[in-house]
Amino acid sequence: MPRYNPATIEPKWQAYWDKEKTFAAPQLPEGDGPKLYALDMFPYPSGDGLHVGHPEGYTATDIVCRAKRMQGVSVVHPMGFDAFGLPAEEHAIKTGEHPRVQTEKNIATFRRQLKMLGFSYDWDREIATTDVDYFRWTQWIFLQLYDTWFDKEQQKGRPIAELDIPGDVQELGEDFAAKWVDEQRLAYQSEAPVNWCPALGTVLANEEVIDGKSERGGHPVERRPLRQWMLRITAYGDRLESELEDLDWPEGVKALQRNWIGRSVGAEVDFRLADAKAPAASGSFPAKPAEDVLRVYTTRPDTLFGATYMVIAPEHPLVGKLTTAEQADAVNEYVKAASFKSDLDRTELAKDKTGVFTGSYAINPVNGEQIPIWIADYVLISYGTGAIMAVPAHDERDFEFAEKYNIPIKAVVQPASDVPPEDAEKILAGQLCYPAEGIAINSGDFDGTPTAEFKQKITAWLEEKGLGQQAVNYKLRDWLFSRQRFWGEPFPLMHQLDDDGQRTGIVRTVPEDELPVDLPHLVDFKPHGRPEPPLDKAPEEWLYPVIDGVKYKRETNTMPQWAGSCWYYLRFLDPTNSEAPIDPEIEKAWMPVDLYIGGAEHAVLHLLYARFWHKVLFDRGVVHTREPFQKLVNQGMILGENNEKMSKSRGNVVNPDDVVSEYGADSLRLYEMFMGPLPDSKPWNMDGVSGVRNFLGRAWRLVIDDRSDAMQLAEALTDDQPTDDQLRTLHATIKAVTEDIDKLSFNTAIARLMEFTNFFTKESSRPRACLEPFVLLLAPFAPHVAEEMWLALGHNATLAYEPWPAFDESLLKQDTIEIPVQVSGKVRAKVNISADANQDEALAAAKADPKIAELIAGKSIVKELYVPGRLVNLVVK
Numbered sequence: 001m002p003r004y005n006p007a008t009i010e011p012k013w014q015a016y017w018d019k020e021k022t023f024a025a026p027q028l029p030e031g032d033g034p035k036l037y038a039l040d041m042f043p044y045p046s047g048d049g050l051h052v053g054h055p056e057g058y059t060a061t062d063i064v065c066r067a068k069r070m071q072g073v074s075v076v077h078p079m080g081f082d083a084f085g086l087p088a089e090e091h092a093i094k095t096g097e098h099p100r101v102q103t104e105k106n107i108a109t110f111r112r113q114l115k116m117l118g119f120s121y122d123w124d125r126e127i128a129t130t131d132v133d134y135f136r137w138t139q140w141i142f143l144q145l146y147d148t149w150f151d152k153e154q155q156k157g158r159p160i161a162e163l164d165i166p167g168d169v170q171e172l173g174e175d176f177a178a179k180w181v182d183e184q185r186l187a188y189q190s191e192a193p194v195n196w197c198p199a200l201g202t203v204l205a206n207e208e209v210i211d212g213k214s215e216r217g218g219h220p221v222e223r224r225p226l227r228q229w230m231l232r233i234t235a236y237g238d239r240l241e242s243e244l245e246d247l248d249w250p251e252g253v254k255a256l257q258r259n260w261i262g263r264s265v266g267a268e269v270d271f272r273l274a275d276a277k278a279p280a281a282s283g284s285f286p287a288k289p290a291e292d293v294l295r296v297y298t299t300r301p302d303t304l305f306g307a308t309y310m311v312i313a314p315e316h317p318l319v320g321k322l323t324t325a326e327q328a329d330a331v332n333e334y335v336k337a338a339s340f341k342s343d344l345d346r347t348e349l350a351k352d353k354t355g356v357f358t359g360s361y362a363i364n365p366v367n368g369e370q371i372p373i374w375i376a377d378y379v380l381i382s383y384g385t386g387a388i389m390a391v392p393a394h395d396e397r398d399f400e401f402a403e404k405y406n407i408p409i410k411a412v413v414q415p416a417s418d419v420p421p422e423d424a425e426k427i428l429a430g431q432l433c434y435p436a437e438g439i440a441i442n443s444g445d446f447d448g449t450p451t452a453e454f455k456q457k458i459t460a461w462l463e464e465k466g467l468g469q470q471a472v473n474y475k476l477r478d479w480l481f482s483r484q485r486f487w488g489e490p491f492p493l494m495h496q497l498d499d500d501g502q503r504t505g506i507v508r509t510v511p512e513d514e515l516p517v518d519l520p521h522l523v524d525f526k527p528h529g530r531p532e533p534p535l536d537k538a539p540e541e542w543l544y545p546v547i548d549g550v551k552y553k554r555e556t557n558t559m560p561q562w563a564g565s566c567w568y569y570l571r572f573l574d575p576t577n578s579e580a581p582i583d584p585e586i587e588k589a590w591m592p593v594d595l596y597i598g599g600a601e602h603a604v605l606h607l608l609y610a611r612f613w614h615k616v617l618f619d620r621g622v623v624h625t626r627e628p629f630q631k632l633v634n635q636g637m638i639l640g641e642n643n644e645k646m647s648k649s650r651g652n653v654v655n656p657d658d659v660v661s662e663y664g665a666d667s668l669r670l671y672e673m674f675m676g677p678l679p680d681s682k683p684w685n686m687d688g689v690s691g692v693r694n695f696l697g698r699a700w701r702l703v704i705d706d707r708s709d710a711m712q713l714a715e716a717l718t719d720d721q722p723t724d725d726q727l728r729t730l731h732a733t734i735k736a737v738t739e740d741i742d743k744l745s746f747n748t749a750i751a752r753l754m755e756f757t758n759f760f761t762k763e764s765s766r767p768r769a770c771l772e773p774f775v776l777l778l779a780p781f782a783p784h785v786a787e788e789m790w791l792a793l794g795h796n797a798t799l800a801y802e803p804w805p806a807f808d809e810s811l812l813k814q815d816t817i818e819i820p821v822q823v824s825g826k827v828r829a830k831v832n833i834s835a836d837a838n839q840d841e842a843l844a845a846a847k848a849d850p851k852i853a854e855l856i857a858g859k860s861i862v863k864e865l866y867v868p869g870r871l872v873n874l875v876v877k
Contacts, residue, residue, distance in 0.1 A: 002711065002712075006663070007664070009787075013784045014118060014784075022798055022800050023069075025074070026074060028590075030074045031074075033073065034072075034074070035074045035075075035594075036068045036073050037076050038593075039077075039597075039629075040058050040061050040598065041602060042079060042565070042568060045081045045082075045107045045110045047091070047105075050656050051646055052638055053637065053638040053646055055672060058117070061597050062077070062669075063673070063741060064744070064780075065120055066120055066780035066800065069800060069801055070779070070800070076122065079119070079121040080127040080128055080568060080572065081126075082129055082564060083103050084130055084489065084563075086200065093526055093527070099487045117665045118665050118666070118669070127572065127575050129561075129564025129568065130564075134571060137571065137581040138566075139489060139491070139492040140492075140581060141566075141581065143512065144616065144617070144622070145185075145613075146186070146509060147185075152235075157616050158619070166180075186232045186235065187230070189229060191225045192382075192480055193223050193224065193226075194225075194226045196226065196531055197220070198219070198220075199214070201484060202484045203484050209221050210342075220340070223339035223341070229482045230480060231479040233609070236612055237261050237476050240476075247630060249632040257604060260608065263473075264473050265470070266297060267298060267301040267468050267469065268285075268296070269295070269301065270290075270294070272293055273293065276293070285469040294310060294318065295385045296310070297385050300395075301455055302412075302440060302443075302446075302451050304389065305366055305367060305444065306411065306443075307391050308408045309371050309392075309402070310362050310372070310390060311388050312358075312386060312387045313379045314334065314376075316387060319358070322360040327356070327358055327359040330356050331358060334356040334375060353376065353401040354377065355405065357375075357405075360372075364389075365465070366444070367444065372407070390407075393410055393412065394411075394412070395433065396435060399433035409430030409431075412441055413436070413437065413440065413451065416438055419434075438451060479612075481563075482557035484533045484557060485558050486533070486558065488561070488563075490555070491558070493508070494545060494553065496552055497544075520542035535557075565606055566606075566610045566612075569610075574587075581622070591628070592625045592630045593628060593630060593631075594630055595631050596629040597634075597635060598632075607632075610629075614626075614628040633678065633679070635678050638672070638682060638684055639684065640654070640684060642683075643683045654684055663693045664696075666696055666785050669781060670782055671689045674750045674751075678746060695757065699753075701714060701761075702760055702761065703717060703771055703775070703792055703793060704789065718767055726763065727770075728814060729759050734777065734806065737752055738807070740752070746781070749781070771793070772790075772793060776802055777805060787799060816832045817832070817869060818832050820872075821849060821852055821871070823856065823874050824873075828855055831849050831852075846874065855876075856876050860877060862877055
């Protein structure tokens with residue numbers, strides 16, 4: 001095999017690595033040396049297989065892992081599949097084939113392609129979220145969430161057994177106490193407004209709805225209340241925000257998470273309904289508002305005197321009570337229309353504010369004024385209390401709404417001195433909005449008070465009167481954790497039924513020793529067109545277990561696809577453990593993840609959800625780190641050759657099978673890393689693949705004689721001692737490549753390997769002492785060809801654990817350097833000078849060169865220029 005032939009080399013080494021389990025990681029890091037847990041965001045195994053965008057991040061982690069193994073680091077590098085999800089379910093509905101069949105076919109395709117690309121995964125650790133042995137422990141973790149309440153004082157999750165039930169709650173009986181306990185759990189039931197898609201037969205996340213239609217299929221979506229399981233992620237809002245600080249993550253991702261969490265400090269305030277009887281002053285703010293009170297949350301309690309109307313969300317429980325007979329038709333029509341909009345459409349994407357008057361009024365607690373209560377979809381039931389006091393003079397949304405519906409606008413903050421007089425006049429007249437802070441006006445006894453001070457004073461006043469209190473709020477909403485699908489993890493819960501087959505409200509958990517709750521066999525996969533989950537069609541023996549003579553109905557919602565990806569990084573470390581999700585010793589030895597590479601599209605949801613679960617597991621003693629992922633890197637998107645995102649609809653998807661067939665896996669790996677910096681987006685160009693394939697051919701010829709029919713070393717390869725220049729080139733390459741890998745600057749590392757190849761291609765003698773280290777440096781980037789070259793060099797084992805080359809700093813310093821000499825801007829000669837030569841010495845050496853001396857003879861030098869270490873230029877006339 002004299003010529004470089006990846007079609008022969010690559011399958012050979014892939015089979016070797018598989019057979020020898022070359023990359024199997026130890027159960028625990030070896031010795032007291034360093035460890036590396038490198039992780040890729042595992043893929044969803046679609047029927048289309050990989051496209052060339054997938055291997056970019058995988059190649060990056062693989063390069064690091066291969067280099068670190070050679071540097072004596074204990075490395076664990078696993079791969080698996082995020083395999084539940086709607087596409088497999090839709091396939092089952094269309095074909096009648098069980099989704100597990102299609103899922104396993106897709107996984108087999110992905111596995112083949114990943115092995116084809118030579119990634120050094122420990123395949124003995126492979127998991128899929130659909131594996132019964134895996135989701136057994138996903139169900140176990142859900143039970144920990146169900147068994148945990150959040151202690152605000154300690155800021156941690158604690159077992160339900162440690163929850164003190166207040167005496168007044170106990171006095172109301174066991175059933176009431178049990179209900180109160182259920183309301184404290186991190187996993188709880190709620191009637192939540194959801195995005196229901198009848199065509200898909202499931203609830204969709206807000207991010208899966210675009211312009212009122214499902215992202216998948218473009219089907220109409222409506223909002224409707226539905227019994228759902230929720231996870232109380234908001235309880236961890238403070239920790240999720242503050243504990244971002246010590247993570248080595250891109251600042252952009254941290255900012256996205258902070259904005260998504262949206263922590264704010266303000267006040268909750270009660271507005272009594274106008275026709276309600278005024279309560280006796282109690283001096284204490286009730287935990288829950290009375291039925292004739294609207295409770296609002298505001299970050300600007302200093303503007304209470306400027307509230308001229310109130311707004312409640314269309315889903316607010318008081319809509320029916322507040323709507324007068326005259327307004328009923330208009331309100332019903334508006335609420336129905338709002339049900340077809342996603343939260344995103346109602347807030348960030350809404351170009352025009354809309355609303356409808358309820359016909360009712362509330363009393364402003366600070367001045368006793370009656371203000372109208374409106375319904376508007378720019379207020380969300382899931383944020384704050386689902387109701388706001390509207391201060392149009394100092395809030396842009398409220399101002400737009402008030403102008404549209406001719407509602408009074410009352411300024412209560414004096415414009416700052418730097419506001420132009422004509423604008424200040426309009427602000428005070430209610431013709432311009434002024435959202436900034438300043439000095440209070442039109443605010444009774446508080447006039448003249450700066451905003452920050454006013455916030456404290458008015459909050460204290462409200463607390464004293466029992467009308468309000470300081471509150472912390474989040475844009476973050478509790479996690480809607482139910483899906484009306486059959487291809488998902490079943491909940492390990494059962495609902496007790498009475499003699500009439502109705503739920504009693506008592507929930508029973510499946511004992512841990514009876515996990516997993518497997519999915520039942522379904523004959524009919526088609527949705528029944530109702531929000532009730534498809535698992536309601538399960539066989540009765542699965543659906544209605546009887547325990548101790550009591551009949552139960554299993555929970556028929558399933559968990560969302562996010563569930564399995566929340567903790568997979570832990571199971572990779574101990575994938576066959578049948579006693580626990582992970583052995584504590586193994587977890588402590590390997591965690592946290594040292595390097596996590598994946599797409600920026602997961603910046604909020606997956607990463608936030610996984611951090612939340614991890615913190616609960618930390619509080620419950622399952623893990624020892626507060627955070628799962630210490631270092632995060634987002635790879636850029638690989639675009640089509642037309643500079644657009646790759647997609648089947650655009651016809652610009654590149655299949656890695658085709659690239660590997662024509663150029664080889666090493667060429668694909670090298671090209672994806674050589675395209676540019678890892679975080680940047682860049683367009684695919686097949687000419688670039690051809691270019692790196694040519695480089696690998698040149699590297700091959702440094703070692704192998706491709707003019708012979710038999711495998712033999714190149715004639716120029718010798719056992720001679722390297723020259724100073726050769727040693728200098730080698731050690732400069734070692735230093736640069738080593739440092740670039742640590743910085744994830746793979747494109748520049750490859751450039752240095754190319755420079756090395758170009759240099760030694762021109763050398764008449766290529767010492768083995770230089771070529772062997774080069775092959776080891778090349779190995780993380782192009783492992784197949786490097787293994788073959790290493791074998792040709794006389795070694796009889798894989799290079800995967802060969803010691804990484806070390807560089808000698810003293811060899812990098814040159815005593816002399818060669819620089820070009822220009823005469824009037826054209827290079828005429830090159831001269832050797834001392835590496836630390838000054839200008840006079842460099843000019844003297846240039847003028848002493850015979851060619852230069854001849855060119856400048858008899859001419860006057862009008863300008864002399866020396867760029868240190870670079871060039872000399874003599875301008876003559």
